[in-house]
Amino acid sequence: MPDTDVILQTQGLTKAFKGFTAVSDVSLSVRRGSIHALIGPNGAGKTTCFNLLTKFHAPSSGSIHFNGTDITALRPAQIARMGVIRSFQISAVFPQLTVLENVRIALQRRLGTSWHFWRGRRSLSRLDGRAMELLDAVGLAGFAHLGTAELAYGRKRALELATTLATDPELMLLDEPTQGMGHEDVETVTTLIKRVSAGRTVLMVEHNMSVVSSIVDRITVLQRGAVLAEGTYDEISRNPQVREAYMGTTDEPEDRHAAAAALNAEAS
Structure with a gap:
């Protein structure tokens, strides 16, 4: 058994x-x-x-x-789809989109609307509430409308955590989440990992x-x-x-x- x-x-x-x-x-x-x-x-x-x-x-x-x-x-x-989600050593976010839009894309995937390109931006606003909750969980709520390319490296890794959480994983596989970070960013991301691991x-x-x-x-x-x-x-x-x-x-x-x-x- x-x-x-x-x-x-x-x-x-x-x-x-x-x-x-x-x-x-x-x-x-x-x-x-x-x-x-x-x-x-x-x-x-x-x-x-x-x-x-x-x-x-x-x-x-x-x-x-x-x-x-x-x-x-x-x-x-x-x-x-079974709930096993992985992050990679190299930052994997969309630099041309805003921080909020990155998380919203991850939420769309879970809802099965990832390929509905013909829908207007306004129709996706119903995802913004949950996206902001996730950004708040990783300390990025104040950066929601900033272009992702403008984020510091440590914050990009925090954004990856938010997009990973958006898929509601049961098991998170994190591949060297603090690689290439300075001491301050390492402490921040370590704290975030501990926080988001609750219930996972x-x-x-x-x-x-x-x-x-x-x-x-x-x-x-x-x-x-x-x-x-x-x-x-x-x-x-x-x-x-x-x-x-x-x-x-x-x-x-x-x-x-x-x-x-x-x-x-x-x-x-």
């Missing part, structure tokens, strides 16, 4: 590219309502794993279950260990495409195999903060 507390589960997930195995026998369980992180050195297979989960790549072997349903053979659009499940790839330590419930560490370790932040930061993977040593650090600093320096 499936564990109803597990929203996403993989068994033996493997992906090989012409003899190179990018993801090897990954078995992963993501608990419902949690924030779960995939971490690992560059080339560990984190993004490839995301591509498998959202069906941008077909696995060479293994299975993927979402809410107890086998989704291994489904297409990306089918996965999205988040699986994220993240290099910044200060982000991981502050909001993540559970961590899976990948190395060379395989699972190296899994546990809480405290357990992972003390794990000698993880420290060796990141720091090249198994020496015991003075405390977990020293280990975290070393992990962060290697990953940045």
